[in-house]
Amino acid sequence: MPRSNIIIIGSGISALTAAYQLSADKNVIIITKSKVTNSNSILAQGGVATSIGKDDSWQSHFKDTVSAGCYHNDETAVDILVKKGPDYLIDLINNGMEFDKDEDENLLLGKEGAHSTRRILHAGGDATGKALVMYMVGKVKERVQIIEDRTAIDFMIENNRCIGVKALASDHTIEEYIADYTILATGGCGGLYSSTSNDKTICGDGLAMAYRAGAKLYDLEFIQFHPTLLHKEGKTCGLVSEAVRGEGAILVDQDCKPIMSGIHPLLDLAPRDVVARAIFNENSRGNKVYLDISMIDDFTVRFPTITNLCIENEIPLERALLPVVPGAHFSMGGVKTDVKGLTSIPSLYAVGEVACTGVHGANRLASNSLLEGIVFGNIVARDILKDYSPNSSFHNSVSNSVHIRYDTLKLPSKAQIQEMMMDNVGIVRNHARLQYAIEWFETYKQEFEGIAPIHLSLEQLELVNMITVGWLIARSAIMRTESRGGHFREDYPAEDNHSWYKKEIIQGKTFETIVYS
Structure with a gap:
């Protein structure tokens, strides 16, 4: 069976960043559901936000981030993002990453929604994500094994520690990847909705895997819808x-x-x-x-x-x-991690959109997503290397085992799930529609409860993951009886002029976070 120091699931900017830093000293394998170029990162047009301009400051970027996040952000995570961001971007530039410049070779800085100044770096005009991903692929391809067309099924947990992942190949065989550390970087869940900016492969697989493994999930109700x-x-x-x-x-x-x-x-x-x-x-x-x-x-x-x-x-x-x-554009919630990317399961890290450090709060500030991937991809790698502890497991399972299919499940179509989410767990929500969605999902959840995901076809696995995550989002949304950021309840509208933001600061009010574990 494949064995490595680190296995990374996903191929977006956070996965590639971590892989590059780790592969200088360790054996790293990346597995990805489709091709290495299938990710939300490569589709990102806007750019990378960072306070690199002469008239900008990390304090200003911090303020804009928590304001857009409706003051639900983890301020320690935001502090790390905005302070370390400029240094990591300068490192990229010094190592050959080219961002757009004017005739005098000055970086061109753009402005986007909720930013108080121009601080957005672009590459290729509106092809920043593609430029960054291809730059990083060029950096890692000679020293990282990239395995495409592998759908992660479930984490392998032994003695309460993650020792790797089971994956399903396109030929319907199951493979086991054993590693000292596993990094989840599968992106968000935009594919749950009929209208989405996400890559066609992104539908919440990583969140479903983490839920089945018993990892903590936070803030799933906060889904950002891109306006245009x-x-x-x-x-x-x-x-x-x-x-x-x-x-x-x-x-x-x-x-x-x-x-x-x-x-x-x-x-x-x-x-x-x-x-x-x-x-x-x-x-x-x-x-x-x-x-x-x-x-x-x-x-x-x-x-x-x-x-x-x-x-x-x-x-x-x-x-x-x-x-x-x-x-549907971005999920602010996800697998709960500390500011170093470690989940509630030892040896399992999460980074990028699938993770929830709390950096985005209730609503992500424009162009902070690529920045998050770069900053926390570096941080995860450094934390793993700092206290590296080999996996002592002597797991004996055989790689490439025969895949036993379970053909009798009655599941909705992908389009039906997407329509259910868009209509009932979408931009504007209320208790009745959320309850309807929960009951609809639970009808289908009964179909696959007790069935191991390794017995599902690729198509069934994707539907099971979508049902699981759709149910989790709807459950989270019905429990949060307020309107904030990407979670808007028409039966609990926000106070006029967002005065509750100021009230929260004055009174030190906090809202209980919804946790699944």
């Missing part, structure tokens, strides 16, 4: 970066009337939850929403990725009105 997904004929066809609004684009209805007037002082650059709900409300009234880009000079040069999306989907750029809808 390109939309045509009832289907989403790609993300329109917030950087477009940062350069002056505004949201309008079919009559070209701005929709953000009077809703938030920052107008179109308000926090994402605010903008997403504004568009949702317009759509609920039967209005269509467009992103007016007429004021942006050289749009096709500045935003080549979005330009190509429009061309591919026959959306005419000459109208300068891009049809948009909100879609």
Whole structure:
């Protein structure tokens, strides 16, 4: 069976960052559900937020992060993110990562929603994630074994310690990967929703695995919906970066009337939850929403990725009105870790979107996700190397065992799960719809309770994971009887002008975190 010092599940920026740092001294294997280029990281258009500008400071970045996070953030984690971020970005630049510059070779800094200044680094205009991922793949490919088309099934736990992972190959054989340390970096769960910016492979697998292993999960109710997904004929066809609004684009209805007037002082650059709900409300009234880009000079040069999306989907750029809808984008909750990435299970780390350090609070600040992957990917690697302890297990299971399929399960389709989540556990929630979703999921949960995931086909495993995580999110959402950030309850609306934020600071009020373990 494959054995290594460290096994990493996933291939986004956090996985690649950790792999690069660890592989200088240790044997590292990356397994990924599809190809190494299938991740949310590679789709990230916006950029990397960091206080690298002359007129910026970590204090300002800290303030913007906790404000967007509705003061639900873990301040220690935020402190680490904003203080270490500039150093790690400078290291990347010094080692050959190229970000966009002006004619005088100064870094071009963009602005996005809820940022108080320009601090967003871009590469290739709106292809920052792709540039970063391909740069890191180039760094690791000669010293890390990357195994594609392997779907992680479950963690292997022995004496309360994680000793590796079982995975299902495309030929329906089960493989066991034994390691001293395991890093979970599978991304979020956007694929649970019918409208999403996420890669097609991202549907909460890592969260379901962690739940089955008994790891603690926090804040699952906080799901960020990106306000602007390109939309045509009832289907989403790609993300329109917030950087477009940062350069002056505004949201309008079919009559070209701005929709953000009077809703938030920052107008179109308000926090994402605010903008997403504004568009949702317009759509609920039967209005269509467009992103007016007429004021942006050289749009096709500045935003080549979005330009190509429009061309591919026959959306005419000459109208300068891009049809948009909100879609599931990012999960602020996840597998609970400390600030070094360690979960509640010894030797199991989690990093990136699947993890919950508390750094994002109730709503992630734009372009903090790639930064999180870079910062905490480095931190996880350093923590593992600092007190490295080999796994003493003498596990005897045979690799490439025959996969026994269980064919009689009655499960909903992927589209049915996505519709259930979008309609009932989506942008605007209430008790009745959440309860309906919980009961619907529990009907199907009864089908697979007691059946080991190793007896499922790839298709069944994905559906079981989606049902499990959908149920967990709905359960978390019904328990949080307030509106905050990415969790909006119309039966518990936020106080006017978000005055409860200030009240919390004055009174030192804290809300009990919902934990599954």
